Amino acid sequence: MHKSKLAGFIIDCKTTDLKGAAEFWSAALGMEMRGLAGEEGDKYIRLVGQREPLHIEVQMVDHDSRGHLDIGADDIESEADRLERLGAKRVAKVHGWIVM
Numbered sequence: 001m002h003k004s005k006l007a008g009f010i011i012d013c014k015t016t017d018l019k020g021a022a023e024f025w026s027a028a029l030g031m032e033m034r035g036l037a038g039e040e041g042d043k044y045i046r047l048v049g050q051r052e053p054l055h056i057e058v059q060m061v062d063h064d065s066r067g068h069l070d071i072g073a074d075d076i077e078s079e080a081d082r083l084e085r086l087g088a089k090r091v092a093k094v095h096g097w098i099v100m
Contacts, residue, residue, distance in 0.1 A: 004079045007072030008055030014065045018045060023059040031056065070097075 013021040022045035027032045031047040036057075047056040055070075073079035080090060080098045088100040 002073055002075035002078040004071050004073035004082075007070040008057065010068050010070055011056070011058045012061045012063065012066050013058055014061055014063060016060070018043070018058065021060070022047070024096060025056075025058050029056070039066040 001074075003020040011021075011025055015021045022033050025031075029047060029049070031049040034046045034048050035041050036044050036046055043060045044057045047058065049056075054064055071079065071083075076096065076098060080100065083100055084090065093099070
């Protein structure tokens with residue numbers, strides 16, 4: 001059987017000012033902002049607190065603002081199938097992720 005776990009919390013912000021949104025959430029949560037390298041740095045800023053295992057990012061998106069969970073799995077298709085059996089629906093495949 002495959003394994004899965006909570007991989008992180010993502011705060012989706014419908015904005016053209018990713019830095020401003022990240023500054024708000026950084027201050028609201030008392031967490032430090034850290035840029036990401038490469039192409040990811042254009043759409044994500046990581047928030048880091050004193051509890052390093054908690055992974056939180058602020059993401060710039062085109063859809064309405066919302067929060068979502070990332071679930072890490074060693075077999076993405078099996079995990080997506082399992083979540084579908086629980087009632088989730090597949091929305092899109094983005095890079096190596098399945099949006100549900």
